[in-house]
Amino acid sequence: MxxxxxxxxxxxxxxxWNPEAHYDRRIGAARRRALFAEVDLQGMNEQIDLGAPFRETVTAMAERHPEWSVEIRDWHDSWIEMIxxxxxxxxxxxxxxxxxxxxxxxxxxxxxxxxxxxxxxxxxxxxxxxxxxxxxxxxxxxxxxxxxxxxxxxxxxxxxxxxxxxxxxxxxxxxxxxxxxxxxxxxxxxxxxxxxxxxxxxxxxxx
Missing domain, CATH: 3.40.50.1000 (HAD superfamily/HAD-like)
Known part of the structure:
Protein backbone atom coordinates (compact mmCIF):
# COMPACT_ATOMS: atom_id res chain seq x y z
CA MET A 1 0.00 0.00 0.00
CA TRP A 17 19.84 15.56 19.64
CA ASN A 18 22.78 14.61 21.84
CA PRO A 19 22.88 16.31 25.26
CA GLU A 20 25.81 14.15 26.33
CA ALA A 21 27.97 15.49 23.50
CA HIS A 22 26.99 19.04 24.41
CA TYR A 23 28.07 18.57 28.01
CA ASP A 24 31.25 16.78 26.93
CA ARG A 25 32.19 19.95 25.06
CA ARG A 26 31.17 22.19 27.97
CA ILE A 27 32.59 20.40 30.99
CA GLY A 28 34.48 17.36 29.72
CA ALA A 29 33.42 13.73 29.48
CA ALA A 30 34.37 12.73 33.03
CA ARG A 31 32.44 15.52 34.68
CA ARG A 32 29.51 14.98 32.35
CA ARG A 33 29.34 11.32 33.35
CA ALA A 34 29.27 12.35 37.00
CA LEU A 35 26.53 14.90 36.32
CA PHE A 36 24.32 12.44 34.48
CA ALA A 37 24.88 9.80 37.17
CA GLU A 38 23.87 12.12 40.00
CA VAL A 39 21.12 14.18 38.35
CA ASP A 40 18.17 12.73 36.43
CA LEU A 41 18.39 15.13 33.52
CA GLN A 42 16.59 12.74 31.19
CA GLY A 43 13.72 12.46 33.66
CA MET A 44 13.62 16.24 33.88
CA ASN A 45 13.47 16.45 30.10
CA GLU A 46 10.63 13.94 29.99
CA GLN A 47 8.63 16.21 32.29
CA ILE A 48 9.21 19.07 29.84
CA ASP A 49 8.24 16.84 26.91
CA LEU A 50 4.98 16.08 28.76
CA GLY A 51 4.14 19.77 28.99
CA ALA A 52 5.90 21.01 32.14
CA PRO A 53 7.17 24.60 31.84
CA PHE A 54 10.71 24.65 30.49
CA ARG A 55 12.54 27.24 32.57
CA GLU A 56 10.70 26.50 35.81
CA THR A 57 11.35 22.76 35.54
CA VAL A 58 15.06 23.23 34.93
CA THR A 59 15.32 25.83 37.71
CA ALA A 60 13.60 23.51 40.18
CA MET A 61 16.06 20.73 39.37
CA ALA A 62 19.00 23.14 39.76
CA GLU A 63 17.72 24.18 43.18
CA ARG A 64 17.53 20.52 44.24
CA HIS A 65 21.14 19.99 43.21
CA PRO A 66 23.03 23.19 44.09
CA GLU A 67 26.39 21.50 43.51
CA TRP A 68 25.40 21.14 39.83
CA SER A 69 23.31 24.29 39.53
CA VAL A 70 25.32 25.92 36.75
CA GLU A 71 25.42 22.78 34.65
CA ILE A 72 21.72 22.04 35.10
CA ARG A 73 20.68 25.58 34.19
CA ASP A 74 22.73 25.20 31.04
CA TRP A 75 20.11 22.69 29.85
CA HIS A 76 17.78 25.65 29.42
CA ASP A 77 20.21 28.47 28.70
CA SER A 78 22.21 26.64 26.01
CA TRP A 79 19.46 24.27 24.91
CA ILE A 80 19.53 25.34 21.26
CA GLU A 81 23.14 24.16 21.09
CA MET A 82 22.02 20.63 22.03
CA ILE A 83 19.81 20.28 18.95
Missing amino acids: TPEAVIFDIGNVLIG QPVIAPSVSLLRRLRAKGVPVFALSNFGVESYAFAQTKFDFLNEFDREFISGRMRVMKPDPAIYAAVEESVGLAPGALLFADDRPENIAAAQARGWQTHLFEHPQGWAARLVVAGLLTPEEVEG
Missing part, protein backbone atom coordinates in the same frame (compact mmCIF):
# COMPACT_ATOMS: atom_id res chain seq x y z
CA THR A 2 1.40 3.36 -1.02
CA PRO A 3 1.42 5.65 2.03
CA GLU A 4 -0.92 8.61 1.95
CA ALA A 5 1.08 10.66 4.47
CA VAL A 6 4.59 10.69 5.89
CA ILE A 7 5.36 11.34 9.55
CA PHE A 8 8.77 12.57 10.71
CA ASP A 9 10.22 12.37 14.16
CA ILE A 10 12.42 15.43 14.72
CA GLY A 11 15.29 14.62 17.10
CA ASN A 12 18.02 12.65 15.29
CA VAL A 13 15.91 12.55 12.14
CA LEU A 14 15.78 16.22 11.13
CA ILE A 15 17.99 17.75 13.84
CA GLY A 16 20.68 16.16 15.98
CA GLN A 84 22.55 20.47 16.38
CA PRO A 85 23.33 19.92 13.60
CA VAL A 86 20.51 20.13 11.10
CA ILE A 87 20.35 16.86 9.15
CA ALA A 88 20.14 18.62 5.81
CA PRO A 89 19.42 15.59 3.58
CA SER A 90 16.39 14.74 5.73
CA VAL A 91 15.14 18.31 5.42
CA SER A 92 15.51 18.01 1.66
CA LEU A 93 13.43 14.84 1.66
CA LEU A 94 10.71 16.57 3.69
CA ARG A 95 10.60 19.41 1.16
CA ARG A 96 10.59 17.10 -1.85
CA LEU A 97 7.65 15.20 -0.42
CA ARG A 98 5.72 18.41 0.15
CA ALA A 99 6.57 19.64 -3.36
CA LYS A 100 4.87 16.49 -4.69
CA GLY A 101 1.78 17.13 -2.59
CA VAL A 102 2.41 14.37 -0.04
CA PRO A 103 1.08 15.39 3.39
CA VAL A 104 3.96 15.57 5.87
CA PHE A 105 3.42 15.57 9.64
CA ALA A 106 5.70 15.83 12.67
CA LEU A 107 5.37 13.46 15.63
CA SER A 108 7.92 14.32 18.29
CA ASN A 109 8.58 14.21 22.01
CA PHE A 110 9.24 17.91 22.50
CA GLY A 111 8.44 20.59 25.06
CA VAL A 112 5.94 23.33 24.28
CA GLU A 113 8.30 26.27 24.78
CA SER A 114 11.38 24.54 23.44
CA TYR A 115 9.56 23.60 20.24
CA ALA A 116 8.29 27.15 19.77
CA PHE A 117 11.85 28.39 20.23
CA ALA A 118 13.22 25.82 17.79
CA GLN A 119 10.71 27.02 15.19
CA THR A 120 12.32 30.45 15.31
CA LYS A 121 15.73 28.93 14.55
CA PHE A 122 14.87 26.20 12.04
CA ASP A 123 12.52 27.31 9.28
CA PHE A 124 11.62 23.78 8.18
CA LEU A 125 9.86 23.17 11.50
CA ASN A 126 7.18 25.54 10.21
CA GLU A 127 6.62 23.55 7.03
CA PHE A 128 4.69 20.53 8.31
CA ASP A 129 1.08 20.11 7.32
CA ARG A 130 0.41 19.22 10.96
CA GLU A 131 2.50 18.97 14.10
CA PHE A 132 1.92 16.46 16.88
CA ILE A 133 4.10 17.63 19.76
CA SER A 134 4.07 15.67 23.01
CA GLY A 135 4.20 18.72 25.26
CA ARG A 136 1.05 20.10 23.69
CA MET A 137 -0.69 16.73 23.75
CA ARG A 138 0.47 15.77 27.28
CA VAL A 139 1.39 12.27 26.11
CA MET A 140 4.68 10.90 24.78
CA LYS A 141 5.88 8.24 22.41
CA PRO A 142 5.80 5.28 22.76
CA ASP A 143 2.45 5.55 24.60
CA PRO A 144 -0.15 4.10 22.20
CA ALA A 145 -2.43 7.03 23.01
CA ILE A 146 -0.29 9.47 21.05
CA TYR A 147 -0.45 7.30 17.94
CA ALA A 148 -4.21 6.93 18.32
CA ALA A 149 -4.53 10.71 18.60
CA VAL A 150 -2.62 11.15 15.34
CA GLU A 151 -4.85 8.65 13.56
CA GLU A 152 -8.00 10.35 14.77
CA SER A 153 -6.74 13.81 13.85
CA VAL A 154 -5.58 13.04 10.32
CA GLY A 155 -8.46 10.70 9.49
CA LEU A 156 -6.31 8.13 7.70
CA ALA A 157 -6.09 4.40 8.21
CA PRO A 158 -3.01 3.29 10.17
CA GLY A 159 -1.65 1.44 7.15
CA ALA A 160 -1.71 4.66 5.14
CA LEU A 161 0.88 6.29 7.42
CA LEU A 162 4.65 5.97 6.95
CA PHE A 163 6.59 6.95 10.08
CA ALA A 164 10.33 7.52 10.53
CA ASP A 165 11.85 7.55 14.03
CA ASP A 166 15.31 6.79 15.41
CA ARG A 167 14.12 4.89 18.50
CA PRO A 168 13.16 1.22 18.18
CA GLU A 169 10.54 1.41 20.92
CA ASN A 170 8.73 4.22 19.11
CA ILE A 171 8.81 2.27 15.87
CA ALA A 172 7.53 -0.87 17.61
CA ALA A 173 4.58 1.03 19.07
CA ALA A 174 3.67 2.39 15.63
CA GLN A 175 3.97 -1.05 14.04
CA ALA A 176 1.66 -2.46 16.70
CA ARG A 177 -1.03 -0.09 15.42
CA GLY A 178 -0.46 -1.08 11.81
CA TRP A 179 1.60 1.90 10.66
CA GLN A 180 4.23 1.55 7.98
CA THR A 181 7.57 2.42 9.58
CA HIS A 182 11.24 3.11 9.05
CA LEU A 183 13.85 2.93 11.80
CA PHE A 184 15.97 5.96 10.97
CA GLU A 185 19.73 5.44 11.05
CA HIS A 186 20.85 7.81 8.29
CA PRO A 187 19.21 9.93 5.57
CA GLN A 188 20.29 7.60 2.79
CA GLY A 189 18.32 4.73 4.27
CA TRP A 190 15.28 6.95 4.71
CA ALA A 191 15.57 8.14 1.11
CA ALA A 192 15.69 4.55 -0.11
CA ARG A 193 12.60 3.70 1.96
CA LEU A 194 10.68 6.57 0.39
CA VAL A 195 11.63 5.31 -3.05
CA VAL A 196 10.49 1.78 -2.21
CA ALA A 197 7.21 3.24 -0.91
CA GLY A 198 6.64 4.89 -4.29
CA LEU A 199 6.63 8.42 -2.89
CA LEU A 200 9.85 9.68 -4.49
CA THR A 201 11.92 8.55 -7.46
CA PRO A 202 15.64 7.76 -7.28
CA GLU A 203 16.28 10.93 -9.26
CA GLU A 204 14.26 13.01 -6.79
CA VAL A 205 16.12 11.78 -3.73
CA GLU A 206 19.48 12.36 -5.39
CA GLY A 207 18.64 15.76 -6.87
